[in-house]
Amino acid sequence: MTIFIQPSALAVQTTYIVGAGGTYRPFEYENSNKELEGFDIDLIKAIAHVEGFQVQLVNTPWEGIFATLDNGDRDIIISGITITEKRKQSVDFSLPYFPAEQVIVGQKGTEITSIASLKDKIVGVVNGSTGDIVISTVLGRNNTAIRRFDNTPLLLQELYEEGIDAAVGDVGVVKFYIKMHPGKAFDLVYDNAFEPQYFGIAVEKGNTDLKNKIDAGLKKIIVDGTYHKIYEKWFDSNTPKLPIDIE
Template sequence: MFNKKTGFMMMLLLAFSIVLAACGSEDSSSGTEGDKGYSKLLVGTEATFAPFESMNDKGEIIGIDVDVMNAIGAEIEAEVEFKNVGWEPVFQQVTNKELDLGASGITITDERKQTYDFTNPYYEATLMIVVKEDSPIATLAEIEDKKIAVQINTTGHEAAKKLQGVGSSKILAYENQPIAFQEVINGTAAAAIGDNAVVLEYLKNNPKSGLKAIESSEFEKEYYGFMVKKGNKELLDLLNEGLQKIKDNGKLEEITGQKID
């Protein structure tokens, strides 16, 4: 005989299952998988790194990385959303899956590859020294015993540690590159070390800064890549697919001014 109480409970369970299924079908805020992979990509950056990323007067994130990622997104049919989270949080939030990837002029290094995966390179860079215009400093060796300002946990920071030693108290590390340049202007540091495109962009935008840039053959070439969580092969392959397409059609060279294999 049919039990009314049992029937009622079965109807409740069925209704609850339908609700759960409906909730599970909704898109997440990032890493939303569509028919051809990810339909939306949440990208973390540190937007004081012009010309790669900066904020315009409207509060929008603009720059080379934004243009390259948007071009890739168009090729792989994915919407791209940038979030200005800060330099170190980019790494933390990619690890925690709060972001799908990091795009912030990130140099591909062996140390970083132990924790993250990187796309193929999309930009070639090198480091430069920044000093006051009237400074007698002309070589890397001349700042070996002087205070050096850098952006924390960047290749510029690593170069300073290589020059002076990991525990040197004369290395002044800051959250972003403009602060490091300002410390040279203030006289707190004798020099700063930063990526060439960023240094030259800063000097162009601040012609009265009283700073100059110095090249050094002792700095090795660096290559930027987009960074994803270690093991996220699906997203990595998708990004590399889009990147290769904009290399082949000339869009990458148009954006960066470089031709890179």
């Protein structure tokens, strides 16, 4: 008896090795089982699903993460990577998938409306962060009104306890903290003076086929609502509008 097998049954899905850091909660971090999870992890899995490929996740330290594309150890890296012109010279980026903007955090009912209104306030930042750089420019690097903290949880706890008047930090990290601490109410204040920045998924320079797959998958999960569900899981229901043309 002759058995006919449909061609699709013979198809083997391509597996791409994905590098992601394990220390940038909530984008990628190791859980108690030493498995990577986070917004970025859910996102790349969703893209892989709609594009019909598999991913093998590998915890990859930030230092040297770009080199793993050059030497072939990784096919994709997704690790809260801000798209910059300098980085575009060595890797190819997907379409932007997350607005990596800074946000001002005030106590509930704050009268703070902009960066300019921070000049007479005690402002907290994470030491060495983008927020630190921005506020140091506005208030002066050695201004004693700037309080520097080791991480965002410490920063926002101090704000909650009214030890500082406002904080400036990465919007994703701030939103995740607020989601995890529903009893602590804050107001978020956006200012166009913050330079717009976005995270992108990186592939080896010249790997247009893989980049196109990722871009196509990202568009699909935006259209079908998957992106919104992932965003809501980690942050809130205010899904950002990305600078992507959806046909």
